[in-house]
Amino acid sequence: MSYNRSNLLRYFFGTMLSLSGLFASWYAVRVAYAKIAYQRIKFREPDITLSEAHQTAQGLHSIYPHNYHLSEWMAEKAFYDHGDTDIAATWVDIGLAQNPHRLNMRWIETLLVGMDDPEEAARLWEAYSDDVFWNRWVMAGRVYWLARAGRIDEAEHYMALLRQMHGDHGWAEQELTAARAAAE
DSSP, X not given: OOOOHHHHHHXXXXXXXXHHHHHHHHHXXXXXXXXXXXXXXXXXXXXXXXXXXHHXXXXXXXXXXXXXXXXXXXXXXXXXXXXXXXXXXXXHHHHHHHOTTOHHHHHHHHHXXXXXXXXXXXXXXXXXXXXXXXXXXXXXXXXXXXXXXXXXXHHHHHHHHHHHTTOOOHHHHHHHHHHHHHHO
16 A cells, blocks of 8 residues: 555644544543532532632642632632631732732732731732722722831822722721821
């Protein structure tokens, strides 16, 4: 049986296409499993403990490491629901490596830093808010962190900008008022 060049190319490309299809199918099954399991632990198992959720999330992350919603949910669950800063910091790092523009992940990162060093947290939030300056919530966060760091004049400036944006957030105003009172 003689094989000419065009038949060899057909076999080669047909084999490559079949292998690509098998890989895509294998990957799709992994993604589907990871996403279904994530939805299950998030919505159907509300009483899951933090350690169980952490272990399950680590397994899901190893199967499908591109699901930044899983990282965000774990960071929020650890920080807000359980106050576990170590697990929250782990998932913040994972989530920001996946998507450095997620607002909630940046906020939790800044809260974690701000627990020890409000000035560093203010610098961190300023760097983020320079890229997202049009967002009223981000601007309120800037006022909040500048006030916490004792940079009252800058906080006043950004509060004025926030008011012009029709984004007067009470929590930022409260922090600024408390910082003013502490400075006097």
